[in-house]
Amino acid sequence: MTDLFDTHAHLHFPDFADDLVAVLDRAREAGVAAMLTIGTDVETSRAAIALAARERDVWAAVGVHPHDAASADVEVLDEIERLAASPRVVAVGEIGLDYFRNLSPRDEQLRVFEHLLGVARRVEKPVIIHCREPGGGPAGARTNAPPGRASGVPTNDDAPVAHVDVLHLLRAARVGDVGGVMHCFSGDVGIARQCLDLGLHISIAGPVTYPSSRALPEVARFVPDDRIVVETDCPFLPPQTHRGKRNEPAYVAITAARVAELRGRPFDEMAARMSVNARALFRLDSSATRE
Numbered sequence: 001m002t003d004l005f006d007t008h009a010h011l012h013f014p015d016f017a018d019d020l021v022a023v024l025d026r027a028r029e030a031g032v033a034a035m036l037t038i039g040t041d042v043e044t045s046r047a048a049i050a051l052a053a054r055e056r057d058v059w060a061a062v063g064v065h066p067h068d069a070a071s072a073d074v075e076v077l078d079e080i081e082r083l084a085a086s087p088r089v090v091a092v093g094e095i096g097l098d099y100f101r102n103l104s105p106r107d108e109q110l111r112v113f114e115h116l117l118g119v120a121r122r123v124e125k126p127v128i129i130h131c132r133e134p135g136g137g138p139a140g141a142r143t144n145a146p147p148g149r150a151s152g153v154p155t156n157d158d159a160p161v162a163h164v165d166v167l168h169l170l171r172a173a174r175v176g177d178v179g180g181v182m183h184c185f186s187g188d189v190g191i192a193r194q195c196l197d198l199g200l201h202i203s204i205a206g207p208v209t210y211p212s213s214r215a216l217p218e219v220a221r222f223v224p225d226d227r228i229v230v231e232t233d234c235p236f237l238p239p240q241t242h243r244g245k246r247n248e249p250a251y252v253a254i255t256a257a258r259v260a261e262l263r264g265r266p267f268d269e270m271a272a273r274m275s276v277n278a279r280a281l282f283r284l285d286s287s288a289t290r291e
């Protein structure tokens with residue numbers, strides 16, 4: 001039996017308001033045994049918890065996305081900390097740095113990220129990290145990726161500044177104590193190695209299925225068996241066969257199949273392995289996530 005775990009979805013976003021029941025049905029049909037729905041501010045974090053309270057196979061994460069950092073005052077941060085202690089909340093996230101869209105100034109992003117890493121330590125839950133470079137989206141999502149990126153050696157104008165800052169803060173916060181995952185990983189093998197050294201998991205998303213993807217397939221082969229997980233990041237980033245449309249948890253099977261193919265492993269075996277990893281990361285009793 002297929003056993004998949006979508007480690008990053010935004011099921012409580014308005015994109016799913018009209019047909020969430022059907023979306024969840026299709027996910028279960030496809031073998032998705034567990035889903036983690038991710039907050040990006042106070043309102044969506046509350047919505048994530050409410051959904052997780054209703055659906056036995058959905059868990060929640062609460063956080064402030066770097067896009068929303070500028071509006072995260074003390075009250076917001078305190079409320080996230082309060083929500084983070086809820087029993088259905090298994091992680092603090094998504095949090096991190098986004099130097100691509102820069103919707104919040106970098107110093108605000110750094111302030112909020114650092115604070116929420118402290119929250120994760122206090123509530124003793126793992127973190128879900130968002131990290132995006134100024135040069136663009138996930139590696140391989142770009143069709144004009146410079147040759148340096150393809151070979152895993154950053155060129156000067158393609159230097160991984162966001163990852164450097166993220167790694168610095170994660171190291172300072174001793175993230176290994178609580179654990180965490182680099183969601184929708186977009187770095188190269190060198191950055192993956194540094195994340196693994198910090199004790200983090202690496203999550204592979206839909207871009208690994210894009211024909212233009214260069215560094216990501218290499219990363220999907222490189223990450224050790226016990227540290228790799230998959231996600232959709234739905235409604236965003238659909239895999240190749242659904243590009244231009246809304247993404248949903250059922251499609252995590254497509255991404256997992258590509259990861260299994262890249263690693264030369266049977267699909268069901270690789271899917272189950274990644275679900276075991278996700279349950280260990282989020283400290284879920286495996287019996288609680290199955291039928």
Ligand SMILES: [Zn+2]
Nearest residue numbers: 094130183184
């Ligand atoms: Zn993200």
Ligand SMILES: [Zn+2]
Nearest residue numbers: 008038094233
């Ligand atoms: Zn997300």
